[in-house]
Amino acid sequence: GAGVSQSPRYKVAKRGQDVALRCDPISGHVSLFWYQQALGQGPEFLTYFQNEAQLDKSGLPSDRFFAERPEGSVSTLKIQRTQQEDSAVYLCASSPGTWRGSYEQYFGPGTRLTVT
Amino acid sequence: DQQVKQNSPSLSVQEGRISILNCDYTNSMFDYFLWYKKYPAEGPTFLISISSIKDKNEDGRFTVFLNKSAKHLSLHIVPSQPGDSAVYFCAASALDSGAGSYQLTFGKGTKLSVIP
Numbered sequence: 001g002a003g004v005s006q007s008p009r010y011k012v013a014k015r016g017q018d019v020a021l022r023c024d025p026i027s028g029h030v031s032l033f034w035y036q037q038a039l040g041q042g043p044e045f046l047t048y049f050q051n052e053a054q055l056d057k058s059g060l061p062s063d064r065f066f067a068e069r070p071e072g073s074v075s076t077l078k079i080q081r082t083q084q085e086d087s088a089v090y091l092c093a094s095s096p097g098t099w100r101g102s103y104e105q106y107f108g109p110g111t112r113l114t115v116t
Numbered sequence: 117d118q119q120v121k122q123n124s125p126s127l128s129v130q131e132g133r134i135s136i137l138n139c140d141y142t143n144s145m146f147d148y149f150l151w152y153k154k155y156p157a158e159g160p161t162f163l164i165s166i167s168s169i170k171d172k173n174e175d176g177r178f179t180v181f182l183n184k185s186a187k188h189l190s191l192h193i194v195p196s197q198p199g200d201s202a203v204y205f206c207a208a209s210a211l212d213s214g215a216g217s218y219q220l221t222f223g224k225g226t227k228l229s230v231i232p
Contacts, residue, residue, distance in 0.1 A: 042122075042205050042222030043220075056219070058219075091160075104150075104165070107160045108159050109159050
């Protein structure tokens with residue numbers, strides 16, 4: 001079956017531009033996570049959705065970062081006024097149950113963002 | 117302040133031998149641990165997990181050991197195969213701790229190379 005897909009796979013943005021990164025989770029998955037992975041580092045948690053509700057956004061690094069999942073399926077991570085330090089791979093993951101009920105997360109291939 | 121540490125950035129092992137990947141953590145609230153495997157240009161893939169109420173979990177060639185008193189876990193792969201060559205991430209969660217319980221905290225990863 002189809003896994004988690006993300007688009008675009010690669011994005012180059014000039015400093016100051018806004019970007020939108022899309023995540024299509026596995027159909028029916030309740031939980032959706034966004035992570036940021038800098039070069040040579042492990043993924044770092046950004047935010048968590050349970051259906052359309054954003055239950056945890058404590059990992060978003062600044063108010064330039066915004067995520068939504070309006071219908072409880074597709075999610076978009078938006079970064080406004082991009083800075084060079086935003087350059088990273090952005091990973092989306094989904095999970096079939098609520099967080100406490102299903103620990104395994106299925107990751108997409110990521111979007112590599114380069115800010116020049 | 118790294119709460120999950122993988123101190124070996126890389127490891128080389130002969131095919132057929134045992135691979136042992138190590139992970140240390142500092143947060144005593146962590147009660148669930150996972151290993152993920154990542155190939156280049158792909159998202160991490162769940163491998164195996166262990167709850168803090170256990171000290172060992174096996175799945176085929178993969179075994180995870182947890183030493184709570186030492187705040188240490190390890191992943192054993194026996195026998196190692198060339199297809200196991202990938203980056204392995206250790207991750208931890210504090211499922212029952214309340215605030216922040218949605219997050220997976222990852223280590224920086226260990227690159228395993230299995231030599232034919």
